[in-house]
Amino acid sequence: xxxxxxxxxxxxxxxxxxxxxxxxxxxxxxxxxxxxxxxxxxxxxxxxxxxxxxxxxxxxxxxxxxxxxxxxxxxxxxxxxxxxxxxxxxxxxxxxxxxxxxxxxxxxxxxxxxxxxxxxxxxxxxxxxxxxxxxxxxxxxxxxxxxxxxxxxxxxxxxxxxxxxxxxxxxxxxxxxxxxxxxxxxxxxxxxxxxxxxxxxxxxxxxxxxxxxxxxxxxxxxxxxxxxxxxxxxxxxxxxxxxxxxxxxxxxxxxxxxxxxxxxxxxxxxxxxxxxxxxxxxxxxxxxxxxxxxxxxxxxx
Amino acid sequence: xxxxxxxxxxxxxxxxxxxxxxxxxxxxxxxxxxxxxxxxxxxxxxxxxxxxxxxxxxxxxxxxxxxxxxxxxxxxxxxxxxxxxxxxxxxxxxxxxxxxxxxxxxxxxxxxxxxxxxxxxxxxxxxxxxxxxxxxxxxxxxxxxxxxxxxxxxxxxxxxxxxxxxxxxxxxxxxxxxxxxxxxxxxxxxxxxxxxxxxxxxxxxxxxxxxxxxxxxxxxxxxxxxxxxxxxxxxxxxxxxxxxxxxxxxxxxxxxxxxxxxxxxxxxxxxxxxxxxxxxxxxxxxxxxxxxxxxxxxxxxxxxxxxxxxxxxxxxxxxxxxxxxxxxxxxxxxxxxxxxxxxxxxxxxxxxxxxxxxxxxxxxxxxxxxxxxxxxxxxxxxxxxxxxxxxxxxxxxxxxxxxxxxxxxxxxxxxxx
Numbered sequence: 001x002x003x004x005x006x007x008x009x010x011x012x013x014x015x016x017x018x019x020x021x022x023x024x025x026x027x028x029x030x031x032x033x034x035x036x037x038x039x040x041x042x043x044x045x046x047x048x049x050x051x052x053x054x055x056x057x058x059x060x061x062x063x064x065x066x067x068x069x070x071x072x073x074x075x076x077x078x079x080x081x082x083x084x085x086x087x088x089x090x091x092x093x094x095x096x097x098x099x100x101x102x103x104x105x106x107x108x109x110x111x112x113x114x115x116x117x118x119x120x121x122x123x124x125x126x127x128x129x130x131x132x133x134x135x136x137x138x139x140x141x142x143x144x145x146x147x148x149x150x151x152x153x154x155x156x157x158x159x160x161x162x163x164x165x166x167x168x169x170x171x172x173x174x175x176x177x178x179x180x181x182x183x184x185x186x187x188x189x190x191x192x193x194x195x196x197x198x199x200x201x202x203x204x205x206x207x208x209x210x211x212x213x214x215x216x217x218x219x220x221x222x223x224x225x226x227x228x229x230x231x232x233x234x235x236x237x238x239x240x241x242x243x244x245x246x247x248x249x250x251x252x253x254x255x256x257x258x259x260x261x262x263x264x265x266x267x268x269x270x271x272x273x274x275x276x277x278x279x280x281x282x283x284x285x286x287x288x289x290x291x292x293x294x295x296x297x298x299x300x301x
Numbered sequence: 302x303x304x305x306x307x308x309x310x311x312x313x314x315x316x317x318x319x320x321x322x323x324x325x326x327x328x329x330x331x332x333x334x335x336x337x338x339x340x341x342x343x344x345x346x347x348x349x350x351x352x353x354x355x356x357x358x359x360x361x362x363x364x365x366x367x368x369x370x371x372x373x374x375x376x377x378x379x380x381x382x383x384x385x386x387x388x389x390x391x392x393x394x395x396x397x398x399x400x401x402x403x404x405x406x407x408x409x410x411x412x413x414x415x416x417x418x419x420x421x422x423x424x425x426x427x428x429x430x431x432x433x434x435x436x437x438x439x440x441x442x443x444x445x446x447x448x449x450x451x452x453x454x455x456x457x458x459x460x461x462x463x464x465x466x467x468x469x470x471x472x473x474x475x476x477x478x479x480x481x482x483x484x485x486x487x488x489x490x491x492x493x494x495x496x497x498x499x500x501x502x503x504x505x506x507x508x509x510x511x512x513x514x515x516x517x518x519x520x521x522x523x524x525x526x527x528x529x530x531x532x533x534x535x536x537x538x539x540x541x542x543x544x545x546x547x548x549x550x551x552x553x554x555x556x557x558x559x560x561x562x563x564x565x566x567x568x569x570x571x572x573x574x575x576x577x578x579x580x581x582x583x584x585x586x587x588x589x590x591x592x593x594x595x596x597x598x599x600x601x602x603x604x605x606x607x608x609x610x611x612x613x614x615x616x617x618x619x620x621x622x623x624x625x626x627x628x629x630x631x632x633x634x635x636x637x638x639x640x641x642x643x644x645x646x647x648x649x650x651x652x653x654x655x656x657x658x659x660x661x662x663x664x665x666x667x668x669x670x671x672x673x674x675x676x677x678x679x680x681x682x683x684x685x686x687x688x689x690x691x692x693x694x695x696x697x698x699x700x701x702x703x704x705x706x707x708x709x710x711x712x713x714x715x716x717x718x
Contacts, residue, residue: 007348007355027348027358034347035340042368084509181368187332190366194344197368 003033003060018212019048019055020205028196029056038154038175040190043198046242048209049178053135056174063132065173067119069142075149079120079159087114110163121159124169131171140179144186151189201243203230209243214250224261225250227295229273235291237282241273248272263289315350316342319360322381326364329373337363356382369583455691458544458660470547472690474584478552480559480700482523483623494518525561526623526653528552531611533630534595535569535602541660541687542567543588545629548693550587553579564619567595568607574615604634604673608644616651623653625700629687631661634673641673645680655680656699658687662708674712683707 004010010026010033021029029052032039041049057064067078087109094105117125123134139147153159154175158168177193179185201209206226210217217225225246233240241249249272258265266288274280283291323338341363348359357378365374453461453469461469490498501517530549534542546565553563565575575591620626626648634641649655657677662684678684683699685707686692699705 023354024358024361027355028362031344031347031359031362035343037340040366084512084514088510088512184367187366191334191336194362195366196362197365197371 017055038193040193046244053176057133123173488519491520494520605636605640626652632674638672638676642676649680657681660688662686684709
C-alpha cells in the first residue's frame with residue numbers, strides 16, 4: 001500500500017486495521033508520514049499508543065521493529081553487538097587450520113557475518129517492503145544517556161560502527177516513540193518529533209473501539225461497560241482505567257456470560273479494570289451501585 | 302504532494318501569521334523556536350488549509366510538546382485565529398478586554414498566560430483583592446534603600462502587598478533546596494569506578510566463552526532521601542503556608558534536584574495528602590487542586606490528632622529510607638500537649654531529621670509560652686523561621702549541615718527560664 005494522501009485516507013487506513021483513531025491522532029500520523037518526522041506519543045497507559053504502531057505497520061505492509069526501553073538499556077542491546085563466541089570459534093578454527101594471515105583474519109572477524117543487529121540497526125537496513133516502522137516503546141523508562149544517543153540516531157538515521165563504518169538508512173524508517181510520562185523526556189528529543197498527547201476517548205469513540213475489538217459483546221452490554229468505565233474515569237482514582245482495560249473487562253464479562261451489569265458482577269470482575277487496592281477499596285459498599293446507577297442514567301439521557 | 306489546496310500556504314500572509322502566532326506562543330512561555338515555526342509552515346503546507354480542526358491539530362502537533370502546554374495553546378489559538386488580519390488591533394484592545402474577562406469569571410491557569418502573551422507581556426491588572434494596596438505602595442517607595450529584590454527577600458510574607466506577593470512567588474519558583482546524596486553499601490557498575498567488580502567480570506567472561514575481555518568496575522550506589530513536608534494550613538498560618546507550598550512545588554518539580562520524592566501533607570483540622578498535586582507543572586493549577594482537596598483551609602489546628610493520623614496511616618509508607626521531615630506550623634495547638642509530645646516523639650524516631658519551620662520565630666522576643674510549642678521542641682532537630690524568602694533560602698543550610706539546630710537552643714534556654 002502506498003502512502004496515504006490525506007488525513008481521511010489515514011482514518012480509513014487505520015479503521016481497516018480495527019484501530020479507531022480520532023481526527024487529532026490521524027492528523028499527527030499523517031504529518032509524521034508526510035514530513036518524515038518521528039512521532040512522539042505520550043499518554044496514560046492503555047490508551048493505544050503501542051497499538052497505533054502495529055496498526056500503521058500492518059496497514060502499510062511494513063515490518064514492525066520494536067525496541068522496548070528499560071532502565072540500563074545500552075547500545076549493545078539497542079543497536080549492535082559483535083558476536084563474540086562466534087568470533088572465538090572462528091579464531092580457534094583458524095588456529096587449528098594453521099592460518100597465519102592476520103590481516104585476512106581480522107577483516108573476516110569484523111564482517112557483517114559476526115554482527116548481531118539490534119532493533120535500531122535493523123531499522124536502518126533496506127527492506128524490500130519499504131522502510132520499516134520502528135517503535136521505541138516506553139522511552140521514559142530508559143535513562144537519559146540513551147535518550148541523548150537516540151537524539152543522534154533519530155535526526156540522521158545513521159549508526160556508526162567503528163570496525164565497519166557508517167550505516168545510513170536508505171529511506172528513513174517510520175519512527176514512533178511512546179512514553180507513559182513517568183518522567184519528562186528531554187526537550188531536545190521532543191523538538192525533533194511531532195508531539196501528541198493521547199487522551200482517553202469519549203463515549204462514542206470508546207463504543208467504536210469496543211465494537212471493533214470485542215465484537216461478540218452485545219450493543220446493550222457494551223454501552224453499559226463503556227458508560228461505567230467513563231464514569232470511573234471521572235472519579236478520583238489513583239490509576240484510571242485505560243481503553244485496554246475496557247476491552248479486557250468486556251472480554252472477561254463475555255467469558256462469564258454476563259448479559260447485563262450488576263453491582264455483584266462488577267465487584268467480582270473489578271480486578272480487570274482497577275489495578276490498585278486503594279482504588280478497589282474505594283468502590284466497596286454502595287459506591288459501585290451508585291456509579292452504575294449514574295452510568296445508566298447518563299445512558300438514558 | 303500535489304494538492305489543490307496548496308495555493309494558500311504559498312501565500313506569504315499565512316506563513317507570516319504562523320510566525321506571529323509562534324512569537325505569541327513564545328511570549329506565553331512555550332518553548333517555541335524557529336525550528337518549530339518552519340515545521341509548522343511545512344506541516345500546514347502538507348495538510349492544506351481547508352478545515353479549522355485540522356489546522357488546529359496540525360499546529361498543535363508542531364508547537365505543543367507537553368500536555369500542560371495544550372491549555373495555553375488552545376486559549377491562544379482561539380484568541381489569535383479569530384481574526385488574524387486584525388491582530389494588531391486585537392493586541393491594542395486586549396488589555397481592557399482582558400481585565401473585564403478576569404472580573405467576569407475565574408481565569409483558567411492557561412488563560413492569564415495566554416492573554417499576557419498577546420498583550421506583549423503587559424500583565425492584566427491584579428484582581429482587586431487588596432483595597433489597601435494603594436497606601437502600602439507609598440510605604441514601599443519610602444523604604445527603597447535596598448534593591449527591591451533584597452528588600453523582598455527579608456520581608457515577612459504576611460506584610461506583603463498583592464504585587465509583592467506575586468514577585469515573591471516568582472522568586473520562590475527559582476529557589477532550590479539542594480540536598481547531599483547518601484552513600485549506600487550497595488554498589489553499581491560504573492566504568493569510572495575504582496573497585497573491581499569480580500562477579501560481573503566473571504559473568505561477562507562466561508558469556509564470552511571464558512575469555513576475559515575487560516574488567517568491570519563498580520562505585521557505591523548513591524541514594525537521595527525523600528522529603529516529607531507537613532504543612533499547617535490553619536487560619537493563623539494561611540499566608541505562610543501558601544508561600545511555602547509555592548516553594549515546595551518548585552522543589553518538587555525541579556529536575557535533578559536530588560530529592561528522591563517530595564511528599565506533601567497539609568493539616569488543619571484533618572490531614573490531607575497533596576503529594577500528587579505537586580506533579581502538575583503549573584503551580585497555580587497544582588495549588589488549586591491541592592486546595593480543593595484540603596477542605597480545612599483557615600480553620601483551627603488539631604496538631605496532635607493530625608500527627609497521629611500521619612504516624613498511623615502514612616509514616617510507614619513515606620518515611621522509609623531515612624526521609625527528612627519538614628514541619629511547617631506555628632505550634633499553636635488547642636489539643637492535649639501530652640498527645641502532641643507523644644506523636645512528635647514517634648515522628649522524630651522514624652525520621653532522619655525533623656526540621657520545624659515556625660514563622661512566629663521572626664519576633665525576636667518570641668518565647669515558647671504556648672504549651673504545644675514546649676511539647677514539640679524536644680523532638681525536633683532544628684527549628685527555623687519560615688517567614689521570608691531569606692529564611693527559606695537558609696533552609697538549605699539546615700539540610701546540608703547535620704548538626705544545625707537553628708534557634709532550638711535559644712528557645713530551650715527561654716523555656717527553662
